[in-house]
Amino acid sequence: MEHIIIIGGGGTGAALAHDLALRGFKVSLFEKGELLSGTTGRHHGLLHSGARYAVHDPTAAQECIAENSILRRIAPQALEQNDGLFVALEETDMAYRRVFVESCRACGISVRQLSAAEALGLEPALNPNLKLALQLPDATMDAWRLPLQFFATAKANGAELHSFAEVRGIHVRSGRVTGVRIFDYKKHREYDVRGDLLVNATGAWAGKICALAGIQVPVQPGPGVMVTVNARLTNMVINRLHPAGEGDIIVPQRKLSALGTSLWLANDPDGIALPRDHIRRIIGLCAQMVPAVKDTPLHSAWCAARPLLGGRKADDPQKISRTFDCYDHKERDNLEGLVSVMGGKATTLRAMAAKTADLICRKTGRDLPCRTAAQKLLHWRLFYQ
Numbered sequence: 156m157e158h159i160i161i162i163g164g165g166g167t168g169a170a171l172a173h174d175l176a177l178r179g180f181k182v183s184l185f186e187k188g189e190l191l192s193g194t195t196g197r198h199h200g201l202l203h204s205g206a207r208y209a210v211h212d213p214t215a216a217q218e219c220i221a222e223n224s225i226l227r228r229i230a231p232q233a234l235e236q237n238d239g240l241f242v243a244l245e246e247t248d249m250a251y252r253r254v255f256v257e258s259c260r261a262c263g264i265s266v267r268q269l270s271a272a273e274a275l276g277l278e279p280a281l282n283p284n285l286k287l288a289l290q291l292p293d294a295t296m297d298a299w300r301l302p303l304q305f306f307a308t309a310k311a312n313g314a315e316l317h318s319f320a321e322v323r324g325i326h327v328r329s330g331r332v333t334g335v336r337i338f339d340y341k342k343h344r345e346y347d348v349r350g351d352l353l354v355n356a357t358g359a360w361a362g363k364i365c366a367l368a369g370i371q372v373p374v375q376p377g378p379g380v381m382v383t384v385n386a387r388l389t390n391m392v393i394n395r396l397h398p399a400g401e402g403d404i405i406v407p408q409r410k411l412s413a414l415g416t417s418l419w420l421a422n423d424p425d426g427i428a429l430p431r432d433h434i435r436r437i438i439g440l441c442a443q444m445v446p447a448v449k450d451t452p453l454h455s456a457w458c459a460a461r462p463l464l465g466g467r468k469a470d471d472p473q474k475i476s477r478t479f480d481c482y483d484h485k486e487r488d489n490l491e492g493l494v495s496v497m498g499g500k501a502t503t504l505r506a507m508a509a510k511t512a513d514l515i516c517r518k519t520g521r522d523l524p525c526r527t528a529a530q531k532l533l534h535w536r537l538f539y540q
């Protein structure tokens with residue numbers, strides 16, 4: 156069976172290692188830092204229902220709701236199945252309700268309307284002046300444990316996972332990728348690895364990897380700031396009922412509340428500085444939904460970069476689609492042996508892997524169906540055994 160090299164140990168690489176190992180491929184994955192130390196280990200942990208995208212990005216919304224129900228079945232240990240509320244505070248939020256509900260239903264996302272009293276009965280910390288709330292199948296995921304379940308299962312099925320192993324070069328001979336040059340940070344040495352096919356699953360870094368092979372991909376790093384305050388203020392995920400914007404989500408994470416987020420476009424995913432003014436802005440906006448946010452001590456603030464498809468062409472970065480794609484660089488750039496996968500969400504990691512592994516099967520002439528939607532994942536604790 157062919158040897159597939161995956162670059163990138165984030166959620167996408169984890170799900171792809173699992174999918175390919177399950178189909179019987181020999182898999183070697185290389186991650187330049189600790190596994191999950193890129194964007195995946197640092198997002199705020201929403202298992203999207205897709206509702207946030209239903210109006211302006213229905214493809215991403217449908218991908219999210221489909222994966223939301225699959226992940227509940229195959230990885231329940233990494234999820235808290237707590238649902239989400241979209242709360243209306245102003246008349247403009249109320250005016251948005253109709254198109255929001257219609258778009259959610261068109262995407263297959265169930266919506267239940269609650270009166271203000273019903274919503275406050277469920278979540279007493281909400282702004283008492285809210286007008287109504289909509290209940291949807293959002294949930295809290297553990298940003299580490301979910302992909303660790305994919306890694307644990309991939310490892311049990313024979314995938315080799317190398318952390319602190321940076322790809323510094325891509326070997327090309329006669330228009331074909333033949334392998335990679337690795338720098339091993341643990342042993343401080345370089346070595347070569349040969350493979351039949353190379354997959355670039357490096358998220359916001361995908362452009363840098365393609366540049367090693369002299370080609371370009373349409374990925375745009377889109378950083379955002381997240382803030383946690385030192386109390387769990389709600390049991391459900393709380394969103395603002397308005398078009399996607401800043402500071403409109405609160406994700407309860409164990410005994411903390413993670414507030415998100417902002418979005419700007421960057422040229423380079425490395426060395427992104429945290430704009431300190433975003434912290435106060437996010438706290439102020441989230442406190443409109445849950446007033447106790449502003450009186451709760453700050454726990455931490457950090458940022459990470461989304462791997463956005465397309466990018467600079469959009470007039471409003473919030474409108475850039477959160478869908479994903481994978482590319483066969485033979486078709487795109489006349490370079491055989493390289494595939495890139497990028498875009499998407501942590502919620503859609505399994506679907507991204509399935510589409511990429513299907514492409515790899517077509518390229519290698521294998522007729523091996525995807526089985527990951529039905530295969531329960533191993534517990535994340537088994538990764539460490």
Ligand SMILES: Cc1cc2nc3c(=O)[nH]c(=O)nc-3n(C[C@H](O)[C@H](O)[C@H](O)COP(=O)(O)OP(=O)(O)OC[C@H]3O[C@@H](n4cnc5c(N)ncnc54)[C@H](O)[C@@H]3O)c2cc1C
Nearest residue numbers: 163165166167187193194195198201322358379461501502
């Ligand atoms: C602010 C913010 C909030 C978000 N919130 C959510 C959310 O609540 N729910 C949700 O579903 N999604 C969320 N997302 C999106 C989600 O986090 C990303 O879509 C997803 O984590 C991307 O995963 P990935 O594996 O493609 O990329 P990454 O996790 O970034 O993995 C790529 C890996 O490649 C490695 N790499 C790069 N270069 C090399 C090299 N040369 N050699 C070896 N390895 C290399 C990197 O170190 C990195 O670990 C959020 C994103 C942001 C920025």
